[in-house]
Amino acid sequence: MKKYGSGLKTRLFHKPELPGRIIVALKALILFVIIIQLRFLAAPLFNLPYLPFLHFLDVLPPLFYTVTSVILIFSCLLILLNIGNYLTLSLISGLIILFYILSSKPMFGNSTTFIASLLVLIGLYKDQSTLFRIQISLLYLGAAINKIFTSDWWNGMYFDFFLRDVLDVGVYQSWISAENMTVAKGLGIMTIFTEFLLGIIVLIPKRTRLTILLGLIFHGGMLVITSGQLSVRFLYIMSAAFLLISNVEIKPIHLAHRSKLLSNFLYYMDLSDSLVLTESKERAFTITINEVKYTRWNALGKLISSSQFLLSFYFLFILSYMVAPILANKLILPLF
Structure with missing residues (x-):
């Protein structure tokens, strides 16, 4: 019963x-x-x-x-x-x-x-990426349509004010005079076009790689243009969103090492749950992928080049980049 x-x-x-x-x-x-x-x-x-x-x-x-x-x-x-x-x-x-x-x-x-x-x-996931694609499309199309009807995005006023007065980007101020709005106009129009394009092609499964590549270039480029001050959060969030619609395959890795401390550290740092810990009395660091066994430096090289390691490192690195200024302002600066 x-x-x-x-x-x-x-x-x-x-x-x-x-x-x-x-x-x-x-x-x-x-x-x-x-x-x-x-x-x-x-x-x-x-x-x-x-x-x-x-x-x-x-x-x-x-x-x-x-x-x-x-x-x-x-x-x-x-x-x-x-x-x-x-x-x-x-x-x-x-x-x-x-x-x-x-x-x-x-x-x-x-x-x-x-x-x-x-x-x-x-x-609500059911082995399909359709809902993720629709949500991403709504985000980009909504952002593009909102900008289309805002004149400051077309005449360059938005980007010029943002880069010059809000973010105080030194490179922009040094290279672009206050009277020259050409670059700011170009950035505004490029942003509208890119967001509109992403909102369309993300709905086409055959264009998934193009969508992800264009999206990462777009958000990464904004990060570079603003000297690392803007878009890092969007880059992080959209990277997770793009991963949801991707075809990335993560293969299970069986890891064996005598040190439980090292094994548990790697286990919890793996964001994919695909790292399987196995008992071992050997000193050599060992991993097994698709029934193929690797030891010592070969094992370390295979682990570092694996999808789960690269993805986990990518997100944790960007997260650390975002957290560092917060910790500096809250903990370190008050000491001086």
Whole structure:
């Protein structure tokens, strides 16, 4: 006889078979939420709710927001600790974040709303990338259409003001005179055209590689143009989104080493859950891929060149780049 609640336990703790790229993207987004968007984990401090036209939010007690915040924290931690049903936990996390965004204007942002939407869609994942493609298309087409009807994007005023007065990009100010709007105009028109193009071709599965390449060049180029001050968050988020529609194949790697400390470190640094630890009494570092065994330096080389290592390093490196200034401002600068 089936016990009451057993279905819920199964959904929460049964880990479904998911492609490695989906798991990497999920964990990358969760890391962004708990490290960069930490305010979502402290929602009760923001005096929710906010939006006056959602009257049902006004009757919810503060305890409701505290409880949902605790649920969000535990959902994120379970995902990062490789515990539980990723689909259910992702769906719960995405819905809670969307609820907070609806409840509080200070929490709204294009990037955070997009992250929440992706988490919900991961929770609904059924071996198809269609929903991810539609969400990415809506993001780019919405951004392009919004810019089309804003004259500052066409006459160069937006980029000139942004690069000169907001970001204070020295290279731009040194090379481009205040009267010359040609470069700023070109950047504005290029941005509109690129976003519109990405919004179209992402819907064409046969153009997936072109979409990802163009998207990474676009966001990476913006990062270079702004001297690393803009688009790093969008580069990170969109990289996770592009991974969801990609055909990247991540093969399981069986790792054996006498040191449990090293093995566990590599295991938890792997965002794809494809690193399998095996018992070994040998001193030599050993990995096995497709039943082929590699030892010592060959094993290290194969591990470093593997898809799971490169993807994990990529996201963790960009995350570290974003965290470093925050830590410097909060911890180091106050000491001087």
